[in-house]
Amino acid sequence: MKIAILGIGNVGTGVYQIVQENSKEIFRYLGSNIDVSKILVRTMNKDRKIPIEDGILTNDFNDILKDEEVKIVVELMGGIDPALEYIKKAISHGKHIVTANKAIMATHGKELEALANENGVFIKYEASVGGGIPIINTLMESLAANKIEEIIGIINGTTNYILTQMTSENLSFEEALKLAQDNGYAEANPTSDIEGEDAAFKISILTSIAYGLNVPANIIYREGITKIQKSDIEYTSELGYKIKLLAVSKKHEDFIEIYVHPALVPNNHPLASINNEFNALFVKGNAVGELLLCGKGAGSLPTGSAVLADILSVAKSIKNDIENNVAVHDIENCIEVKGMGKSQYYVRLQVIDEPGVLGNIAMTFGKYGISLESVVQKGRGEETVPLVFIAHDIEKEMLDKALEEVGGYEYVERVASILKVENV
Ligand code: NAP
Ligand code: HSE
Numbered sequence: 001m002k003i004a005i006l007g008i009g010n011v012g013t014g015v016y017q018i019v020q021e022n023s024k025e026i027f028r029y030l031g032s033n034i035d036v037s038k039i040l041v042r043t044m045n046k047d048r049k050i051p052i053e054d055g056i057l058t059n060d061f062n063d064i065l066k067d068e069e070v071k072i073v074v075e076l077m078g079g080i081d082p083a084l085e086y087i088k089k090a091i092s093h094g095k096h097i098v099t100a101n102k103a104i105m106a107t108h109g110k111e112l113e114a115l116a117n118e119n120g121v122f123i124k125y126e127a128s129v130g131g132g133i134p135i136i137n138t139l140m141e142s143l144a145a146n147k148i149e150e151i152i153g154i155i156n157g158t159t160n161y162i163l164t165q166m167t168s169e170n171l172s173f174e175e176a177l178k179l180a181q182d183n184g185y186a187e188a189n190p191t192s193d194i195e196g197e198d199a200a201f202k203i204s205i206l207t208s209i210a211y212g213l214n215v216p217a218n219i220i221y222r223e224g225i226t227k228i229q230k231s232d233i234e235y236t237s238e239l240g241y242k243i244k245l246l247a248v249s250k251k252h253e254d255f256i257e258i259y260v261h262p263a264l265v266p267n268n269h270p271l272a273s274i275n276n277e278f279n280a281l282f283v284k285g286n287a288v289g290e291l292l293l294c295g296k297g298a299g300s301l302p303t304g305s306a307v308l309a310d311i312l313s314v315a316k317s318i319k320n321d322i323e324n325n326v327a328v329h330d331i332e333n334c335i336e337v338k339g340m341g342k343s344q345y346y347v348r349l350q351v352i353d354e355p356g357v358l359g360n361i362a363m364t365f366g367k368y369g370i371s372l373e374s375v376v377q378k379g380r381g382e383e384t385v386p387l388v389f390i391a392h393d394i395e396k397e398m399l400d401k402a403l404e405e406v407g408g409y410e411y412v413e414r415v416a417s418i419l420k421v422e423n424v
């Protein structure tokens with residue numbers, strides 16, 4: 001079974017390595033070998049992390065397009081241009097597609113699935129969400145008879161790695177990001193990871209599969225982790241929480257609640273112990289109940305494993321003459337989309353340390369109906385000190401109004417941090 005890979009960076013290398021090292025397992029499943037006959041790269045004479053067979057690298061996509069023996073094109077370049085154009089051309093030439101590209105699947109997935117159907121080829125994208133975790137096939141196949149009610153999880157490895165390293169190794173944000181990049185977890189432009197865009201793409205993809213609803217990533221409320229300070233990590237940990245970047249998608253009767261944001265997770269919650277590049281997803285279906293899937297959410301081999309699962313599935317269908325007659329999954333235009341509802345919040349203020357300040361601020365909160373679960377004042381003797389609150393359930397709008405008033409007091413230097421407490 002001849003395949004071509006577009007791109008041999010972090011994920012491409014993992015795929016190539018698995019094909020070489022696990023050939024017996026592949027043969028046992030498929031009854032034939034997978035032969036990587038061409039690999040598209042940008043730079044021909046670059047040092048590669050693993051030895052690549054002579055003569056298979058090319059920097060001309062047409063070499064792949066024209067090769068009739070290549071049945072499956074595996075897109076692992078990333079970005080929209082020119083990856084999208086190459087995928088469309090490959091489909092139009094009757095080639096099946098496997099991709100790990102969440103940016104493309106979240107923004108052009110519907111169009112590509114329709115094009116693939118028209119051309120009788122498969123397009124599969126398990127590796128686009130959750131790295132090595134088989135979440136897409138679980139939703140599409142294993143849970144196909146369920147009404148999915150909610151999906152909540154940690155779906156970005158880079159940010160989880162950064163938050164873990166800042167917490168347990170006391171690294172700075174920049175040091176931890178550099179390590180995530182060195183380990184091959186981050187996107188080519190890591191802004192997408194740290195500003196929550198990558199997670200928004202992924203929750204958009206999962207939402208379309210789970211509920212058949214099209215919620216474009218650009219309308220999903222998202223907040224990344226760039227504003228999180230080491231002091232927030234320290235104080236929240238004293239209060240019994242871990243900070244995690246969560247993606248949430250809940251289907252209600254006539255609206256969908258969907259967002260990506262850093263949140264406080266109680267230490268005794270399973271998501272609090274998901275560390276480093278690991279991802280975890282809670283899925284709730286009306287028949288199956290709650291499921292927790294967890295594993296490495298980024299990195300060369302775990303992601304390569306998910307890509308290979310798709311390659312083998314398509315290869316088996318080709319061998320067995322099974323055509324892609326699966327209906328494009330039913331992505332309707334979305335019903336109303338809402339962000340975060342009522343919740344507990346963590347608030348850190350930087351205030352002048354003098355008598356009466358805490359009392360006045362608590363009174364203002366009371367005026368807006370906000371009751372406080374815990375209050376911690378840190379430091380003494382400095383000009384300004386941090387004042388940390390955990391507020392009981394409150395609408396974010398009400399909290400914002402209270403903080404606008406509090407932020408105007410002459411003894412409040414600034415509202416330094418507001419984080420939702422996720423009672424998942
Ligand atoms: P990467 O390390 O940056 O590798 C990209 C590869 O694509 C490189 O080999 C590069 O060639 C090639 N390439 C890029 N633009 C090209 C162009 N215009 N023409 C020809 N070749 C081109 O990326 P990655 O981390 O492997 O990620 C690949 C995809 O997988 C992305 O969509 C990403 O979102 C997704 N993904 C990544 C992970 C992960 O853990 N890294 C996990 C899940 C999904 P050169 O080597 O010659 O520069
Ligand atoms: N950059 C992504 C992450 C790769 O860190 O989760 C896996 O999709």
